[in-house]
Amino acid sequence: MSSINDVAKLAGVSTATVSRVLNDTGQCSPRTQQKVIAAVKELNYQPNILARSLAKASSDNVGLMVNSYRGSFFAALVSQLQESFENQNKFLLTCRASSSRESELQAISRLKSMSCAALVLHSRALTDEDLLQLAEDKVHFALIDRFVPGLEDRCVTFKHRKSARLAVEHLYKKGHRKIACLSGTMERHSARERYAGYAEAVEEFELEDIHIGYGHYNQDGGYKAAEKLFSRRSDVTAIFTCSEQMCVGAYEYFHHAGLRVPDDISVVSIDSVDVCQILSPKVTTVTFPIEDMAIETQELVCRMMDGKPAIKPAVFTPNIKIFHSVKTL
Incomplete structure (x- = not known):
């Protein structure tokens, strides 16, 4: 696998110049940009997304905390969030917590340390007070399938x-x-x-x-x-x-x-x-409707990251699908 040093050597520039071109963080001549881009393509270089985000003042990383990776609910949730955030050029980092307050707090701390600009939380163990304190700490986050009074504009819920x-x-x-x-x-x-x-x-x-x-x-x-x-x-x-x-x-x-x-x-x-x-x-x-709730959550989080005014999310309502498991008496 090629490194940034390999790109710099092939392009005949410094690694700092390669970084500036890839991150669009400084002035480079068109000729230098072309040389770097050509070297990246020739070597099929894949930048380390996490390393790039850690070097930036702001990040496109979004952290997701769940309590399990098993079961259809979590499979659908993670899959839809991944797709939705990728469509917005955001990178989803997922962390599993066990169903305890300490584990969930540790998972949130871990995601914040990975330069996540916003969080999606499927929290079972944190108290309402914990989540209200997190909001006071100016952390961008949305809650999925959880309602907390005072955080209504962050809650994507189901009846x-x-x-x-x-x-x-x-x-x-x-x-x-x-x-x-x-x-x-x-x-x-x-x-x-x-x-x-x-x-x-x-x-x-x-x-x-x-x-x-x-x-x-x-x-x-x-x-x-x-x-x-x-x-x-x-x-x-x-x-x-x-x-x-x-x-x-x-x-x-x-x-x-x-x-x-x-x-x-x-x-x-x-x-x-x-x-x-x-x-x-x-x-x-x-x-x-977990997929629809995931899409709503993605839109809510992206509004936060873009500094746009909060809009209270929809409360999703159930529908019943009739099949063959009920007998009429």
């Missing part, structure tokens, strides 16, 4: 409660009255909101609250939650799963238990990237 209500309402209209909710642990903001939406729908339609909260939003959590549910409540006719991975786990349990969807049990889930559509039968889902 989790409404998504749960849509799911229960659909099952109710199909004649179901014993509707259970398989949710994640209540430490998660989205889990609390989705269960709250379920509980509000249960009260509105005068149903029995059959909440089975178990573990994380993953396949194993869905399997164990479904297993726990049917060990206690064999009379349940329908379930609302609060994540697509939990839905996959529930389907796995139904297969092992000899339960057929939708003949023996009806299912509605929340789905971000059509994971539920690979199951058989396809699952009626309330959609989570």
